[in-house]
Amino acid sequence: MIVRILGEGQYELPETAMTRLDALDHALEQAIEASDEAAASSALAAIIAEVRSSGTAVHAATLIPSDLTVPHEGSTIAEIEQLLASESAPDPATSVTEGA
Amino acid sequence: MGVMKRLTTIVQAKANKVLDKAEDPRETLDLSYEKQLEQLQQVRRGVADVATARKRIELQAQQLQQAAAKLQDQARQAISQNREDLAREALTRRSGIATQLEQLKVQHDQLVQQEERLVATTQQLQARVEAFRTQKETLKASYTAAQAQTKIGEAVSGISESMSDTGIAMQRAQDRIAQMQARAGAVDELLASGALTDLSGTSDPLQNELDKASQQGQVELELAQLKGQLAPPAATGELATGSSAPATGSESAESDEVALGELAPEEGTAETPGSTAPGTSQAGGGSPAGDLFSLDGGSGS
Numbered sequence: 214m215i216v217r218i219l220g221e222g223q224y225e226l227p228e229t230a231m232t233r234l235d236a237l238d239h240a241l242e243q244a245i246e247a248s249d250e251a252a253a254s255s256a257l258a259a260i261i262a263e264v265r266s267s268g269t270a271v272h273a274a275t276l277i278p279s280d281l282t283v284p285h286e287g288s289t290i291a292e293i294e295q296l297l298a299s300e301s302a303p304d305p306a307t308s309v310t311e312g313a
Numbered sequence: 314m315g316v317m318k319r320l321t322t323i324v325q326a327k328a329n330k331v332l333d334k335a336e337d338p339r340e341t342l343d344l345s346y347e348k349q350l351e352q353l354q355q356v357r358r359g360v361a362d363v364a365t366a367r368k369r370i371e372l373q374a375q376q377l378q379q380a381a382a383k384l385q386d387q388a389r390q391a392i393s394q395n396r397e398d399l400a401r402e403a404l405t406r407r408s409g410i411a412t413q414l415e416q417l418k419v420q421h422d423q424l425v426q427q428e429e430r431l432v433a434t435t436q437q438l439q440a441r442v443e444a445f446r447t448q449k450e451t452l453k454a455s456y457t458a459a460q461a462q463t464k465i466g467e468a469v470s471g472i473s474e475s476m477s478d479t480g481i482a483m484q485r486a487q488d489r490i491a492q493m494q495a496r497a498g499a500v501d502e503l504l505a506s507g508a509l510t511d512l513s514g515t516s517d518p519l520q521n522e523l524d525k526a527s528q529q530g531q532v533e534l535e536l537a538q539l540k541g542q543l544a545p546p547a548a549t550g551e552l553a554t555g556s557s558a559p560a561t562g563s564e565s566a567e568s569d570e571v572a573l574g575e576l577a578p579e580e581g582t583a584e585t586p587g588s589t590a591p592g593t594s595q596a597g598g599g600s601p602a603g604d605l606f607s608l609d610g611g612s613g614s
Binding site for chain 2: 216217219220221222234235238239241242245260272273274275276277278279280281282283284285293296297299
């Protein structure tokens, strides 16, 4: 299982770590929905700590897509929501490049 | 679906849009290599931009420190002149600077963090671009094999994702710089308006007050000295020259102190008969014109 921490890089994690990671991901999602900044911050910190401790860093030159992506360390709810919002609305910069 | 899965879809889709232009996967490889080189340039510029922003904040902090030190001096000066009101004003402004400095520190820390991350991103990107350059030639050479096509697809997805990650990192750095510039602009305005620095200038009422108080103190001191000098001769015939003074300096009749001050050199020369000789030579030579601006110069030598 390949997990990317945005702004940091990729880690290879054993399947056994996924249960803990799923629970933390769920906690993060709940915190975002409840706009609970403190809970979101601690859930994100826990996810990042889990990925770093149970995973091994993938070399930067390795070209491999990730299975999961973790927001940047220290992200706020607003920043995470901004990232997730680009799901529905395509990045205007990319669209312009495409059209050109 | 969890946050992490959704993010993965978004991040991978972002750069894929750019790379999907090419029909032939081999072209995609070349295109993505070019895109990565472009991005490497951008990230390097980004590092430089963040460093510039950081230095600007450091410079501002230095200016604020100087302003604070000056205010501290002014407060001390005010206390020595028994002007507690002015000292209070100086210290109040100084605490305002301390608040500004605290806010600048937060921004500075953020920029330092951004800079470190972007430097790390640059190094990763550079390693990736170099490795990719050789990998893509191998992949292109074995393109006909079905297995290679899968590999190309995977490599391109991997590149897309990391390019998109780098793009987001750049965006974040730019956001931080924009935030910092807004704050730095506000501090610059404060500094330019003279509210914080330029305390030695005439535009600063606090310094004006202190200067005035200091001047008054000096005048009082000189007055006391003069009175001390004049006291013994005043009892004798010297009183006659003293009384003639108001007549000559009648234009400035506001106060006796001014008249006494103007008299000082005359009194000096009159008291010491020996000094009349240099006095006449001064008038003839005219060379020591600088002495005209010095109150003590004439009678001292």
